[in-house]
Amino acid sequence: GDSVTQMEGPVTLSEEAFLTINCTYTATGYPSLFWYVQYPGEGLQLLLKATKADDKGSNKGFEATYRKETTSFHLEKGSVQVSDSAVYFCALIGVNTGNQFYFGTGTSLTVIP
């Protein structure tokens, strides 16, 4: 079945450091891929998405590229800020399971000044 494997945390970085959170997936065909962010005490917010191979999703300085050959969708940011501290979830919607998300386990990021 469809699934997402996400880099385990927690991750602690200094402000302005480079961020990479790895995400790989298993799915039939070409799923749609997403990154969601969850701040403490809040629901999930869509950060970025990509719906076909080689697409790059970007938002708020974060980027992720849909790599079919490596079945990956790694999240990157060149310079993190304290306000980026949150839990990040990689997710997919499959071709045959289009009415539900499959989420990774989440990666907690803490950015220290």
Place this chain on the structure above:
Amino acid sequence: DTGVSQDPRHKITKRGQNVTFRCDPISEHNRLYWYRQTLGQGPEFLTYFQNEAQLEKSRLLSDRFSAERPKGSFSTLEIQRTEQGDSAMYLCASSPTTGNYGYTFGSGTRLTVV
């Protein structure tokens, strides 16, 4: 539009009691979803409605769980005879009918069963 609203935000209940949560989706969204998120895990799909019809249910949705969306607007999720393993965050999301990319999640209801 204020987004997806969930009520209550927190619920503490004794084992064996029944609880009911409410979700108010974005008004023009026909689809409504319930997910469960346990500590340290990603959300897991429970069920999905299109308008008032419940079209999919996960195996996670045991017979103690029931969800309704009687008029195709708000939805309720009831858990009967709660168990400690039901302690989790229950998330509601809504989306338009077309496309799978417009999910908006609510802030969730955190259930603690003691």
